[in-house]
Amino acid sequence: MKIMISACLAGENCKYNSGNNRNEKVLQLMVENEVITVCPEQMGGLPTPRVPSEIRDGVVTTKDGRIVDAKFRAGAAKCLEIARREQPDLIVLQSRSPSCGVKQRYDGTFTGTLTDGAGVTAELLMKNGFKCVDVEDLPGNGDLILTLQMGRENRRV
Numbered sequence: 001m002k003i004m005i006s007a008c009l010a011g012e013n014c015k016y017n018s019g020n021n022r023n024e025k026v027l028q029l030m031v032e033n034e035v036i037t038v039c040p041e042q043m044g045g046l047p048t049p050r051v052p053s054e055i056r057d058g059v060v061t062t063k064d065g066r067i068v069d070a071k072f073r074a075g076a077a078k079c080l081e082i083a084r085r086e087q088p089d090l091i092v093l094q095s096r097s098p099s100c101g102v103k104q105r106y107d108g109t110f111t112g113t114l115t116d117g118a119g120v121t122a123e124l125l126m127k128n129g130f131k132c133v134d135v136e137d138l139p140g141n142g143d144l145i146l147t148l149q150m151g152r153e154n155r156r157v
């Protein structure tokens with residue numbers, strides 16, 4: 001099985017603050033599967049560390065007011081290119097990120113307030129038919145059968 005994942009979930013220090021979101025369920029999936037890690041923000045040319053960003057009125061903006069939308073969307077486009085080429089069985093993304101969030105994201109006020117909606121990369125992948133799974137929805141104990149069911153629509157033939 002081939003899995004595409006947010007790189008920070010694999011322990012890569014690519015978060016805005018140079019940290020990661022290492023996740024034990026993801027690490028378990030990585031043991032017996034082929035894994036492709038992507039960090040759309042780094043792939044779009046943003047540095048690490050970087051000022052945190054949120055989506056405000058549809059435009060990705062940093063906490064200090066700079067518009068970084070083009071870089072976020074460039075990273076999303078590169079992730080889509082990789083997904084089309086690699087055809088992952090499953091895509092697992094970090095929750096609430098302005099890039100990787102699948103179901104929710106912060107609302108652009110930098111007050112910790114959540115709103116429904118995806119980050120720019122998750123949105124682009126889903127619009128192109130790739131089913132993305134929020135890491136918080138992964139079943140426990142490495143239940144690969146259930147995980148495969150969650151991701152089976154990812155396979156594009």
Ligand code: SF4
Nearest residue numbers: 006007008039097100
């Ligand atoms: S862009 Fe995605 S992979 Fe990169 S640090 Fe943010 S959540 Fe993780």
